[in-house]
Amino acid sequence: xxxxxxxxxxxxxxxxxxxxxxxxxxxxxxxxxxxxxxxxxxxxxxxxxxxxxxxxxxxxxxxxxxxxxxxxxxxxxxxxxxxxxxxxxxxxxxxxxxxxxxxxxxxxxxxxxxxxxxxxxxxxxxxxxxxxxxxxxxxxxxxxxxxxxxxxxxxxxxxxxxxxxxxxxxxxxxxxxxxxxxxxxxxxxxxxxxxxxxxxxxxxxxxxxxxxxxxxxxxxxxxxxxxxxxxxxxxxxxxxxxxxxxxxxxxxxxxxxxxxxxxxxxxxxxxxxxxxxxxxxxxxxxxxxxxxxxxxxxxxxxxxxxxxxxxxxxxxxxxxxxxxxxxxxxxxxxxxxxxxxxxxxxxxxxxxxxxxxxxxxxxxxxxxxxxxxxxxxxxxxxxxxxxxxxxxxxxxxxxxxxxxxxxxxxxxxxxxxxxxxxxxxxxxxxxxxxxxxxxxxxxxxxxxxxxxxxxxxxxxxxxxxxxxxxxxxxxxxxxxxxxxxxxxxxxxxxxxxxxxxxxxxxxxxxxxxxxxxxxxxxxxxxxxxxxxxxxxxxxxxxxxxxxxxxxxxxxxxxxxxxxxxxxxxxxxxxxxxxxxxxxxxxxxxxxxxxxxxxxxxxxxxxxxxxxxxxxxxxxxxxxxxxxxxxxxxxxxxxxxxxxxxxxxxxxxxxxxxxxxxxxxxxxxxxxxxxxxxxxxxxxxxxxxxxxxxxxxxxxxxxxxxxxxxxxxxxxxxxxxxxxxxxxxxxxxxxxxxxxxxxxxxxxxxxxxxxxxxxxxxxxxxxxxxxxxxxxxxxxxxxxxxxxxxxxxxxxxxxxxxxxxxxxxxxxxxxxxxxxxxxxxxxxxxxxxxxxxxxxxxxxxxxxxxxxxxxxxxxxxxxxxxxxxxxxxxxxxxxxxxxxxxxxxxxxxxxxxxxxxxxxxxxxxxxxxxxxxxxxxxxxxxxxxxxxxxxxxxxxxxxxxx
Ligand code: BGC
Numbered sequence: 033x034x035x036x037x038x039x040x041x042x043x044x045x046x047x048x049x050x051x052x053x054x055x056x057x058x059x060x061x062x063x064x065x066x067x068x069x070x071x072x073x074x075x076x077x078x079x080x081x082x083x084x085x086x087x088x089x090x091x092x093x094x095x096x097x098x099x100x101x102x103x104x105x106x107x108x109x110x111x112x113x114x115x116x117x118x119x120x121x122x123x124x125x126x127x128x129x130x131x132x133x134x135x136x137x138x139x140x141x142x143x144x145x146x147x148x149x150x151x152x153x154x155x156x157x158x159x160x161x162x163x164x165x166x167x168x169x170x171x172x173x174x175x176x177x178x179x180x181x182x183x184x185x186x187x188x189x190x191x192x193x194x195x196x197x198x199x200x201x202x203x204x205x206x207x208x209x210x211x212x213x214x215x216x217x218x219x220x221x222x223x224x225x226x227x228x229x230x231x232x233x234x235x236x237x238x239x240x241x242x243x244x245x246x247x248x249x250x251x252x253x254x255x256x257x258x259x260x261x262x263x264x265x266x267x268x269x270x271x272x273x274x275x276x277x278x279x280x281x282x283x284x285x286x287x288x289x290x291x292x293x294x295x296x297x298x299x300x301x302x303x304x305x306x307x308x309x310x311x312x313x314x315x316x317x318x319x320x321x322x323x324x325x326x327x328x329x330x331x332x333x334x335x336x337x338x339x340x341x342x343x344x345x346x347x348x349x350x351x352x353x354x355x356x357x358x359x360x361x362x363x364x365x366x367x368x369x370x371x372x373x374x375x376x377x378x379x380x381x382x383x384x385x386x387x388x389x390x391x392x393x394x395x396x397x398x399x400x401x402x403x404x405x406x407x408x409x410x411x412x413x414x415x416x417x418x419x420x421x422x423x424x425x426x427x428x429x430x431x432x433x434x435x436x437x438x439x440x441x442x443x444x445x446x447x448x449x450x451x452x453x454x455x456x457x458x459x460x461x462x463x464x465x466x467x468x469x470x471x472x473x474x475x476x477x478x479x480x481x482x483x484x485x486x487x488x489x490x491x492x493x494x495x496x497x498x499x500x501x502x503x504x505x506x507x508x509x510x511x512x513x514x515x516x517x518x519x520x521x522x523x524x525x526x527x528x529x530x531x532x533x534x535x536x537x538x539x540x541x542x543x544x545x546x547x548x549x550x551x552x553x554x555x556x557x558x559x560x561x562x563x564x565x566x567x568x569x570x571x572x573x574x575x576x577x578x579x580x581x582x583x584x585x586x587x588x589x590x591x592x593x594x595x596x597x598x599x600x601x602x603x604x605x606x607x608x609x610x611x612x613x614x615x616x617x618x619x620x621x622x623x624x625x626x627x628x629x630x631x632x633x634x635x636x637x638x639x640x641x642x643x644x645x646x647x648x649x650x651x652x653x654x655x656x657x658x659x660x661x662x663x664x665x666x667x668x669x670x671x672x673x674x675x676x677x678x679x680x681x682x683x684x685x686x687x688x689x690x691x692x693x694x695x696x697x698x699x700x701x702x703x704x705x706x707x708x709x710x711x712x713x714x715x716x717x718x719x720x721x722x723x724x725x726x727x728x729x730x731x732x733x734x735x736x737x738x739x740x741x742x743x744x745x746x747x748x749x750x751x752x753x754x755x756x757x758x759x760x761x762x763x764x765x766x767x768x769x770x771x772x773x774x775x776x777x778x779x780x781x782x783x784x785x786x787x788x789x790x791x792x793x794x795x796x797x798x799x800x801x802x803x804x805x806x807x808x809x810x811x812x813x814x815x816x817x818x819x820x821x822x823x824x825x826x827x828x829x830x831x832x833x834x835x836x837x838x839x840x841x842x843x844x845x846x847x848x849x850x851x852x853x854x855x856x857x858x859x860x861x862x863x864x865x866x867x868x869x870x871x872x873x874x875x876x877x878x879x880x881x882x883x884x885x886x887x888x889x890x891x892x893x894x895x896x897x898x899x900x901x902x903x904x905x906x907x908x909x910x911x912x913x914x915x916x917x918x919x920x921x922x923x924x925x926x927x928x929x930x931x932x933x934x935x936x937x938x939x940x941x942x943x944x945x946x947x948x949x950x951x952x953x954x955x956x957x958x959x960x961x962x963x964x965x966x967x968x969x970x971x972x973x974x975x976x977x
Pocket of ligand 1: 527533656843
């Protein structure tokens, strides 16, 4: 193949016009800009830009120093990497002097380009070391047991504890850091001002094993003299209600880790004279309760503003009547670590779109978008007026709020006014809801535009993807996918944000992780959750149904299709960001999972019918929510076995573990062989011994019967390379036949919907993939959009304009990202952005152009972009009569192969120049594509047919 290093026009006028060489920007440490970390050898990354095309880095140099002034080659006192040959701009491990707790490290980088010319140094950036180890923590766990005040038969919601302490600091304070954590949830303030802007801190973990802390720079919040530290606590994941335990009548429904929320905080002050002072949580603090009468993640908050203790969080408050807090013992094995993920935050505010009166002083507010978050209430009224806010995703046709689908999540906030004539503003602190509509009761005045404001919350994962077309349905679908991701990436990847679940279901997470990475930078988000997964791994090696895993139901254990998240998620993070540390850190756990599969398969490298009859439901969840006869869960388990073996072999290679690479390559081969011998007939058709399942009792939808010959089976077999390349065509024709028999409609569930379109595209059936993708008939993505969705639904027909709600009391979430996994095909096939080396160091651009003749229901223009760890890739195509225009941006330091779809007589212009006959020679062509291998730059390709 030829390399095209043609001069290309630089369409974008960039700020780089005058810069020389490679310009490093977006300096990050552990995936974050200027973070606090407790990683001893933190990883650095930067993004390169250049005024020139076809540029790559050939070497780099990193300087790390303890002050900005020392950031020179001669005085960098922590690390001077020296000129280091290589193209890598990410995952560069700090390899300087050992770093102690609290150390602030400044750094900068420069890069040499392909001609060996050194670029300018970047602007300095920094990171700071947190408290490295538990011994650094001097404070106690303090709290106040208010459990006896919880009332109510079903919902036992005690008030939230308040804690405070005044202390004095001298003149000459130079720097102050506040370290805070809690078992439960905390909000912390200094002199009445909230520390930081994170929400739901310190996050959910297996609290017996580890808890995270946050670090705040509070230098400017303190003053010489008296200061007040104050914190409110809530029950959160530690002590509050969790998941469906109430629904399934589990003997334990709340307080899974502990009953009393507790706080641990440490304020460290440094003076100009070098002296230091530390103030910590201990028995000298004061504790009480206040206006926050009830507080729970699933059930909401009740706040009686009349009970506010004015000035409780400021200096001078009389706390003589407050109690001493109780001190709680620590668990020796519990680690206290820096929160590795992106903080959960209010990421956007939403204005009310409409409000309707419903009689009896009840109003329904429409926020115009299904999201996860809270509302800020702004009201005026008499003391004691009680405002009740209920949250729902949908309205009944008669305009009432629909809340049945929340099941046992009360999701109600109550605010009792103090009667301030100037008006009162309130928002809950320790709960969130999944909703579009809010029912408000108890207003004494007619509401205005300002009465409610929507506050969107979620893990603050930077947006990296864009996707737009000239098809309104597709654009809405993409918006729905991103909103649903935002609503469910809240500290952990949840299934849904509204009902009594909101847990880290592993199946949902594994089918969606690749899609997620196209939309948002999820590197640090999964850095956190993969630890939860490994913490949740069972003794026998199985990964759990959800992580973290409190005991929500006695029978919950593991399930094929779910547990593999323990392999698939780290693999995807490795591929997307070139992250091998996650592989190394989790390797023993992942190997243990593979051992578990080997043991379960009893040396047969296969799961035959009924191999998982001992779990509940039998066989696990299988192709959850599919239509028609079920794909045998054991067959899918076998597919996943082979697939995980492949991923493990690839990851073993990435960390230089040849022995394990060989082991898992072998495993993959053996499992495939066994699958072919057992589940495939001589005609290449998938089969199973359906009689082995009897009447299917105990299996999910087992009464529908089982067959190997399903869309899900072939789609997965193609996607996971289960069958030999020579048999792919056969599998594809079975798949297309099945689709045809089904009126070109999908019948796939959670495990089948993701690979369906990619499998069709991979076997030359892109037109059929588009047909399914653009369909507006049930069941399809377009059907939801046609029925008014602003998010991805758990079921294709969760609501229909004609039929209303069918499943409400059962499972009917309107914010469930699993089927949003089509996003992977949208970016990977429709836009054709295909990674060929981890971190998109090299990639293909191979868009699949939508079929002609669909008019407004088709696509003639599509533009997608992804900001990868190596810079932003753009793939755009525009089809007009007889002409196809492609626009591609290849970031600096990457290589791409652009696949231009051509027919025999096509004429191709590259940046205005005709690609000569030589360029179009047969060697450069596959069947339908002209392939150009290019370096960084911007490429306009015009194909005339
Ligand atoms: C959740 C799913 C989950 C499933 C297990 C449901 O209730 O909402 O998304 O994966 O249970 O099959």
